[in-house]
Amino acid sequence: MGPLTGLRVVEMAGLGPVPHAAMQLADMGADVIRVARPGPRAMAELAGATDLFLVTGILAALWERERSGRGQVVDVAMVDGIGVLAQKVWAMRGAGTWSEERHANLLDGGAPFYDTYACADGRYVAVAAIERQFFAELLKGLGLGSPSDFGDQYDRAAWPRLRESIRRAIASRTRDEWALVFDGADACVTPVLTLTEALSHPHAVARSAFVTIDGLDQPAPAPRFERTPPPVPAGPGQDEDGGLRAVLRRWQDG
DSSP, X not given: OOTTTTOEEEEEOOSTHHHHHHHHHHHTTOEEEEEXXXXXXXXXXXXXXXXXXXXXXXXXXHHXXXXXXXXXXXXXXXXXXXXXXXXXXHXXXXXXXXXXXXXXXXXXXXXXXXXXXXXXXXXXXEEEOXXXXXXXXXXXXXXXXXXXXXXXXXXXXXXXXXXHHHHHHHTTSOHHHHHHHXXXXXXXXXXXXXXXXXXXXXXXXXXXXXEEETTEEXXXXXXXXXXXXXXXXXXXXXXXXXXXXXXXXXXXHO
């Protein structure tokens, strides 16, 4: 019995964030009925985080309805979601620390300590040692000495030399060898995994982060709830009572 048990949702089948948002509501226990539109349709790509904003908006509107007794339209658009998600970048732009030149910023691959690097086996590790203490652990694990050997971490003039040093060091070992080197270290260095590898990663296994439904591996419902954990979701299917009218009668009776 998930936290949204008893909530009834009619999904007018669409593209982008609509089916994914409906799936999330169903994962949390809502009874979701999809009304198909005439003609062929297919699941489109996820529209960024718009689906998450849609779910948040629906839940906020439901909470407000408990006090006002009135419903309302929740207007969600990709352009709004993109802007909110990029708030950190907008803040950096406002502070004068964000350049509109590509690959010239802290979080777009411009910084050598926030990037991905190829290993000796052609696979990759991700480096995200933004904080100074993590940067020190990164250099230590790579055998590159201390931060003082490269000057100030945020001195852009020193970045080309630092990047080349990191690149050459990481290229000397395989991805899994580096994973062992940095296992347990606060260096923010992680192996870049394939989807198949992610299924068996120890963190994913410990969290039961993936489930298999109808023979297909997929992420488990999230977030988790202490008192009202939802069951493992079932695959979508036709209503066993004979279609939409029967579902509506069931809802009216229930």
